[in-house]
Each structure stands twice: as structure tokens, then as C-alpha cells.
Amino acid sequence: xxxxxxxxxxxxxxxxxxxxxxxxxxxNTPHTVIHSIEGDNVGFVRQPFTFTFTMTVRAIGSVVADxxxxxxxxxxxxxxxxxxxxxxxxxxxxxxxxxxxxxxxPSNVVIDGTPMASFNCAxxxxxxxxxx
Numbered sequence: 318x319x320x321x322x323x324x325x326x327x328x329x330x331x332x333x334x335x336x337x338x339x340x341x342x343x344x345n346t347p348h349t350v351i352h353s354i355e356g357d358n359v360g361f362v363r364q365p366f367t368f369t370f371t372m373t374v375r376a377i378g379s380v381v382a383d384x385x386x387x388x389x390x391x392x393x394x395x396x397x398x399x400x401x402x403x404x405x406x407x408x409x410x411x412x413x414x415x416x417x418x419x420x421x422x423p424s425n426v427v428i429d430g431t432p433m434a435s436f437n438c439a440x441x442x443x444x445x446x447x448x449x
Contacts, residue, residue: 324336324337324398324399325337325340325372325396325397325398325399326396326397326398326399327372327374327384327394327395327396328394328395328396328397329387329392329394329395333399334380334383334384334387334394335374335380335383335384336374336375336399337372337373337374337396338373338374338375338433339371339372339373340370340371340372340373340396341370341371341372342368342369342370343368343369343370344366344367344368345366345367345368345369346366347363347364347365347366348361348362348363348364349361349362349364367439368413368439368440368441368443369419369437369438369439369440370396370413370437370438370439370440371435371436371437371438372396372435372436372438373433373434373435373436374433374434374436375431375432375433375434376423376424376431376432376433376434377431377432380434381423381424381434384418384421384434384436385421385423387418388418388420388421388436391417392417393414393415393416393417393441394416394417395412395413395414395415395416396413396416396440397412412442412443412444413440413442413443414440414441414442414443415440415441415442416438416439416440416441417438417439417441418436418437418438419437419438419439420436420437421434421435421436421437422434422435422436
């Protein structure tokens, strides 16, 4: 039974830049099927994998400015699981290393609640393990 007390954070070295409110990963693992004169589906060619994700953070404090600075400078960062109180995640561990921000929506205007900023990113190196 998960203890539900972890969340994802953006890490720049050992420094936590921001907790993440929502995280939507997309793994693209394309393969092209090969046919021959003698038969169909005799093999496949594996193409490079791509790992992209969208993360949303609360647009309060210096969080959005810090992440926008990473985007503008093309600075790589990592996504890490951290034990905290608050929003919970089902990942046992996660390793998104060498992440870069491709595009950003710094903040939406909201009438009530906290404005949110979203960032579209790519990870060049990943490893994911589900919670036990």
C-alpha cells in the first residue's frame, strides 16, 4: 500500500526549483514493420525513442521566473521524487535526467484560485519504476 506522501520536484543540481502540480509524460517508441517478398511482418526497425512531458506549477513566488530562465538559457535539469506532504504520486522512483524546456505558458489568468504555469519539456535520459 503506497504511503502517498511523495511528489515530483524540478531539481537543478541539488537545489529544488519548484514542486510540480501536474505531470503528463508521453513516451514515443516508434517501430517500422519490415515485410519481404516471402512474408509479411518478418521484422522491424527500431527508431529513436522520444520522451516528452508537460508539467504544471503554481505561478507564485519565483518559481515561474526560475523555470523560464532555464528555458531561455537552455539549461538542463532533472525531475526527482521527493517525500513531502501534499499532492501524491504513484511513482516509486523516477529519473528524468537532462530535461530541457521546449515551450512555456507562463501563467493563465484565473478569477479565483492560484494561476498555473505550464511547461512543455523533453527528457534525453529517463528511468521509471512503479511504486511497490
